[in-house]
Amino acid sequence: MSDNLIKYCRECVISNQRPSSVVEFKNKLEDVKPMIKFTNGVCSACIWEKEKSNIDWNERRNELELLCDKFRKTDGTYDCIIPGSGGKDSAFTAHFLKYELGMNPLTVTWAPHQYTDIGWKNFKSWIDQGGFDNILFHPNGKVHKKLAKLAFQNLGHPFQPFIIGQKLTGPRASILYDIPLIFYGENQAEYGNKIEDNYKPTMDLSFFSTENFLDSTISGIPVHKIINDYNIPLNDLTMYRPLDQEKIDSVGSEVHYLSYYTKWDPQEMYYYAAENTGFRPNPVRTQGTYSRYAGIDDVIEWLHFYMIFIKFGIGRATYDAAQEIRNQKITREEGVSLVQKYDHEFPDQFLSDFLDYFEMNSEEFFNTIDKFRNPEIWKKDGDNWELKTQVS
Ligand SMILES: [Zn+2]
Numbered sequence: 270m271s272d273n274l275i276k277y278c279r280e281c282v283i284s285n286q287r288p289s290s291v292v293e294f295k296n297k298l299e300d301v302k303p304m305i306k307f308t309n310g311v312c313s314a315c316i317w318e319k320e321k322s323n324i325d326w327n328e329r330r331n332e333l334e335l336l337c338d339k340f341r342k343t344d345g346t347y348d349c350i351i352p353g354s355g356g357k358d359s360a361f362t363a364h365f366l367k368y369e370l371g372m373n374p375l376t377v378t379w380a381p382h383q384y385t386d387i388g389w390k391n392f393k394s395w396i397d398q399g400g401f402d403n404i405l406f407h408p409n410g411k412v413h414k415k416l417a418k419l420a421f422q423n424l425g426h427p428f429q430p431f432i433i434g435q436k437l438t439g440p441r442a443s444i445l446y447d448i449p450l451i452f453y454g455e456n457q458a459e460y461g462n463k464i465e466d467n468y469k470p471t472m473d474l475s476f477f478s479t480e481n482f483l484d485s486t487i488s489g490i491p492v493h494k495i496i497n498d499y500n501i502p503l504n505d506l507t508m509y510r511p512l513d514q515e516k517i518d519s520v521g522s523e524v525h526y527l528s529y530y531t532k533w534d535p536q537e538m539y540y541y542a543a544e545n546t547g548f549r550p551n552p553v554r555t556q557g558t559y560s561r562y563a564g565i566d567d568v569i570e571w572l573h574f575y576m577i578f579i580k581f582g583i584g585r586a587t588y589d590a591a592q593e594i595r596n597q598k599i600t601r602e603e604g605v606s607l608v609q610k611y612d613h614e615f616p617d618q619f620l621s622d623f624l625d626y627f628e629m630n631s632e633e634f635f636n637t638i639d640k641f642r643n644p645e646i647w648k649k650d651g652d653n654w655e656l657k658t659q660v661s
Pocket residue numbers: 278279280281282283311312313314315316
């Protein structure tokens with residue numbers, strides 16, 4: 270319970286409280302805990318960034334070409350699935366594979382809860398200006414909204430049902446259209462899950478299947494309970510349903526990370542996407558941080574990052590600054606001051622959208638947020654909440 274519990278990386282600004290995106294999918298409340306490892310005061314993402322310079326990227330490029338040769342089709346059918354939103358990473362992935370490596374991708378998109386104007390423009394421009402076929406998987410909006418609200422109330426994680434659908438969409442399309450090869454852009458391990466995961470080109474697909482859907486959880490609630498207590502029929506949960514392992518095996522689905530084969534730098538991906546698919550940054554600064562080009566498709570994403578700040582004490586500016594320090598775009602000192610300036614900023618530009626979407630009044634909404642303030646991280650001074658420890 271002491272303040273010493275929270276440690277900040279000596280090289281970037283991330284803290285040891287950073288949650289893993291992997292456990293989010295596993296879905297159990299008790300599993301949503303910090304996963305990043307520190308060694309001699311340095312986080313695993315910073316250690317990995319240095320290890321990356323020892324990799325022979327020419328050799329990796331050869332591996333990529335061999336992989337593409339193995340799957341490339343010449344009969345006009347699709348030879349790979351690229352899941353994405355048309356943000357900078359999927360724009361790069363699709364364009365690079367199609368136009369530099371001669372693949373014939375089918376891009377697939379899991380729809381945001383609520384597109385921002387810039388998110389919809391970038392999605393359209395990815396497809397129309399970049400030149401790709403796309404299938405938009407759009408879940409039942411009534412159900413998705415209920416699940417997101419439950420996830421907000423139960424887990425403080427309104428994005429959780431979205432993440433489930435997002436992770437399933439690529440492999441689901443692979444099975445539906447019998448296209449075994451799936452390409453993701455970056456491996457989340459880049460940001461501090463297990464370093465050794467970065468040395469694997471593929472994602473473990475056992476992740477996407479589960480023995481018993483009715484006993485698994487969405488929004489922190491067992492599916493059988495969602496059906497009985499929340500009046501959502503089983504038939505309306507198909508998009509969240511894990512995949513059948515036998516079908517995965519019969520198609521031979523493989524998920525590969527492009528970041529294994531080519532050196533990943535988010536800012537470089539942004540420049541590439543701007544040039545080749547017409548990707549545009551947000552005209553205004555993203556509230557909660559200083560950047561304008563990452564995670565700007567979905568209104569609810571602003572709340573998602575704010576809730577990470579509430580639960581783990583690190584916000585959107587911390588994520589952006591940590592990554593830009595590692596890529597030597599800014600110094601640690603600049604990063605610290607950006608975090609202090611923006612991390613705590615509530616995204617009030619979307620407050621009325623949040624209230625409309627969740628059908629809550631503002632008191633209910635802010636009470637829900639405060640319920641998730643971790644007492645090891647926050648203290649109350651009069652009416653104001655303050656972080657007990659801040660990066661310095
Ligand atoms: Zn670090």
